[in-house]
Amino acid sequence: MFQDKKLLLAITGSIAAYKSILLTRLLVKAGAEVKIVLTPAACDFVSPLTLSTLSKNNVVIDLANNESWSNHVQLGRWADLMVVAPLTCNTLAKMAHGLCDNMLLATYLSATCPVVVAPAMDEDMWHHPTTIANLKQLEAYGNKVIPVNRGELASGLYGDGRMAEPEAIMQYIQEHYFARQDLAGKKALVTAGPTYEPIDPVRFIGNHSSGKMGLAIAEELARRGAQVQLVLGPSSVTTAVANIKVHKVQTAQEMFEACMKVFPTSDIAVMSAAVADFTPATTNAEKIKKTAGSLTVELTKTKDILKALGQEKRSDQLLVGFALETNNEKEYAREKLTAKNADMIILNSLNDEGAGFGYDTNKITIFERDGGELTYERKPKQQVAHDIVDRIVNRLYA
Template sequence: MAGRIILIIGGGIAAYKALELIRLLRKRDVAVECVLTDSATHFVTPLSVQALSGAPVHTTLLSLAEDSQMDHIALSRSADLLVVCPATANLMARMANGLADDLATTLLLATDTPVLIAPAMNVRMWKHPATQENYRRLRERGCDFVGPEDGEMACGEFGPGRLSAPETIVEAIESALSPHKPLTGRHVLITAGPTHEPIDPVRFIANHSSGKQGYAIAEACAALGAQVTLVSGPTALPCPKGVTLVPVLTASDMMAACEKALPADCVICAAAVGDWRVAQSSEQKRKKQPGETVSLALVENPDILATLSRPGPHRASLVIGFAAETESLEQHAKAKLARKGCDWLLANDVGGESAVFGGDRNRILFLNGETVETWPDMPKAEVASLLATRLAAHFSSTSR
């Protein structure tokens, strides 16, 4: 990541986190020039900010020394992005109402550069109707937001209003500085995680899928500008940024959610869907009887990949399946690709000591109907990035 930003530091206790944000940005070769509000100087010093940024720090609207080097209007147009961090309730209110009573608000009013806002305030301030109206107004004017997050605050209260972590803000800045998003305007529907098929209210049939690969793919597609709908079975993973999460439990639930989410340009079936469900699940917990042998009658679940691959008015132009195998990987993968009718298939070996289920790495055999390609062992995030790049290349070569 490279670029130039103006970082406007507001006067809240979270201002100290702006120092870590500057450090992270400089490590990524982003040039950072900082503006401190008067109240911000009570929490961080211009000297510490300048030492980390390596650039002059601006604090005063009418400063002969500063204006002799750079007019404040020119300063507002000298960057690729303006970042307000932390954005206090007061600073957001002044921005929303077009005030220009100090250097920070004058820059924000005079700029035509994109603006990213990272709010930080007491939970009651954030929830106040005035702040919510200012938030809505700023979004309507084109400002982007990162956070706030839920969490414990310096005042001891808990709730929304906590400044996002510096690493999260860096990701938002990176996204804003990377305008080329080749999947913009495309809807990608992704399934992830296991399904749980109830035996009774306590027990269920499931598998070892963690959902990590599907969630990583959702995040990678969203980063390239896609509108992503993630239909997920039960996992402990947070929803990726910019992704619409539809939580489900059973294979039937997942099938219904996928059909409801159509149409889509691309469908990626990464979920480990249970093949069978109990024919008649019990409404009450089944009691164990001494010496009893229990048999469960199973019926077949909907075949989500095969159903979404069938020709029809809502069939996506690209349907991608996953195959988790424990033996004869290429043979079974080719058979599944032909049987399901999908366009691409990503197969992986989950048997033995592979540690793919629940792990952070994957080794993929990629099939597109014409070629078979072996991807080296790599983190699941890199598998996701590679697949998203392939999607972008595919759609760039096809007309809508």
């Protein structure tokens, strides 16, 4: 997502500065190189040592440190993007009127890269005419302003002025600055999450899939310009990324029907859901009562969605499947690639630490129809999604 991007994070003196610690961590995990500049007041809220450790770069605070001079001009030219988060009312006023009394402001006035700000202040300050005028002036210079949230404020009041959450800032940056539109005009089908096969009104057969991997793929496809239809099994994951239409389903049969309906108009299909292989032959209308004896549940096979799509696939469509294995991983993945008429199979193994259900990371190997095999190190699922979509783009335009 942010691989090899250079981000300059500027932090001002606000209680919301604690969020910048998580923002730093998320940016680094997403592959960005992060350098940080603080106002002296920001040091009262966040530790330079913490930020230096997370960013793996020295934190800059003063224009001069003993006999050393901090080159604000070089710093402003180094970055692909400068992010001021949080932006206080005080620093906003100084930026809007060109004041320069600290290292952060000197860097801002020297920056040749785009600048985006995430304000944080109390509601009355946020709605003050001076603040409104300063924000308009800042935008007139070509800077972008990330909207504030409404919620509990440091004053104890409830209202507008909360700094956007780190995840929302990441999403804003991605959509407004680093989005690659190499899938513009394409339509994609993605499945994610588990399926629940009902035994009775309160019990079901399911699995531990969280839907995180499928959602990350859907969001990466959408950010690159694709119109995405996400067929999502029972999962708590949500998305606010544009270009994604979510179809919520419960059972394997419902997922099958949704996929068969959407697939004919899709250019890309990524089947990442953990679909149940078996479902109860009958579903009790009433809750089954506990008895002294044992309970036998007869199971029947569910429809193989990937195989069904492979049988319908046209030459202009790209079909991607997933394989979660515990043994003979590569052998089974290659067999699945052929048997399902897929173009790519993404293998992950429960034997790999930090991979599989529920984790925020994954470790994959991609098997391709032409015999290609690409193995990746364990990464956050957003970066894994980036790698997968890179291969999809490569095959689409090969």
